[in-house]
Amino acid sequence: MRPISKEEYDLKCATRQLLELMSEKWVPGLIYTLSLGPQRPGALTRRLEGISKKMLTQTLRNLEDWGVVHRTVFEVVPPHVEYALTPLGEKMVEPIALIHGWAQENRENIAMVFTQRLASKQSAKP
Amino acid sequence: MRPISKEEYDLKCATRQLLELMSEKWVPGLIYTLSLGPQRPGALTRRLEGISKKMLTQTLRNLEDWGVVHRTVFEVVPPHVEYALTPLGEKMVEPIALIHGWAQENRENIAMVFTQRLASKQSAKP
DNA sequence: CCGTATCCTGAAGGATACTG
DNA sequence: CAGTATCCTTCAGGATACGG
Numbered sequence: 001m002r003p004i005s006k007e008e009y010d011l012k013c014a015t016r017q018l019l020e021l022m023s024e025k026w027v028p029g030l031i032y033t034l035s036l037g038p039q040r041p042g043a044l045t046r047r048l049e050g051i052s053k054k055m056l057t058q059t060l061r062n063l064e065d066w067g068v069v070h071r072t073v074f075e076v077v078p079p080h081v082e083y084a085l086t087p088l089g090e091k092m093v094e095p096i097a098l099i100h101g102w103a104q105e106n107r108e109n110i111a112m113v114f115t116q117r118l119a120s121k122q123s124a125k126p
Numbered sequence: 127m128r129p130i131s132k133e134e135y136d137l138k139c140a141t142r143q144l145l146e147l148m149s150e151k152w153v154p155g156l157i158y159t160l161s162l163g164p165q166r167p168g169a170l171t172r173r174l175e176g177i178s179k180k181m182l183t184q185t186l187r188n189l190e191d192w193g194v195v196h197r198t199v200f201e202v203v204p205p206h207v208e209y210a211l212t213p214l215g216e217k218m219v220e221p222i223a224l225i226h227g228w229a230q231e232n233r234e235n236i237a238m239v240f241t242q243r244l245a246s247k248q249s250a251k252p
Numbered sequence: 253c254c255g256t257a258t259c260c261t262g263a264a265g266g267a268t269a270c271t272g
Numbered sequence: 273c274a275g276t277a278t279c280c281t282t283c284a285g286g287a288t289a290c291g292g
Contacts, residue, residue: 003174023146028141047130048135050135091228100141104141109193168254179256180287181284183255204253
């Protein structure tokens with residue numbers, strides 16, 4: 001069986017790149033929300049409870065770099081900005097939905113494991 | 127549009143749990159390799175170039191906790207251990223394969239973005 | 253051959269305060 | 273309203289050395 005080289009796994013592997021992007025904390029939430037239509041930052045902040053301005057901007061810039069999100073600025077006062085998925089971004093909705101669907105089907109297992117892990121972490125603390 | 131609550135996003139969301147597991151550095155590689163059949167640690171180390179003993183064990187333990195991998199010990203000298211996917215683990219091969227397929231189809235975009243990001247990170251260093 | 257225990261660094265991400 | 277700049281804590285993950 002052929003080994004998977006370091007470079008292959010670290011750099012070339014588009015799969016891991018994609019997984020790393022998709023697992024950034026607010027990425028799935030943002031992509032899902034934007035899949036419902038273009039949104040203003042304020043709306044996104046209200047929709048994603050707990051996200052800070054910093055993380056919102058940072059994650060959106062990140063997604064812009066990936067060509068997944070497009071930013072439109074309306075030159076008015078007060079400022080008006082809108083974010084929307086690009087065509088590439090739209091193509092990313094489906095894989096996330098697949099993962100989401102799978103996670104829902106197996107949510108029992110996942111939930112069980114998660115509470116176990118939480119418990120063991122806490123009992124290891126003191 | 128209903129907001130996504132903090133708890134919902136942090137804790138309950140099986141999707142993010144799953145994505146976090148799947149994006150741990152060696153998880154996709156291990157699951158893929160084990161999908162080809164049960165393997166001994168030595169074989170896994172050789173197959174996943176660059177993985178350290180520590181990360182191999184740690185990741186495998188992690189996957190065991192998730193009920194995704196099963197560990198069999200043969201009581202002989204020298205020690206003989208084998209790792210294999212559980213039924214739940216088998217069910218995880220498909221979503222990873224889907225992500226992988228999607229990443230391959232769009233590898234052009236991903237590669238382009240990645241090299242751009244590398245470059246910008248390096249130019250920001252000095 | 254297989255596993256564990258330490259130490260260390262970088263990066264993710266939260267809190268807070270400031271600008272236009 | 274939208275965005276930037278700092279500071280700080282946490283933790284993934286690599287290197288290394290030891291044990292059964």
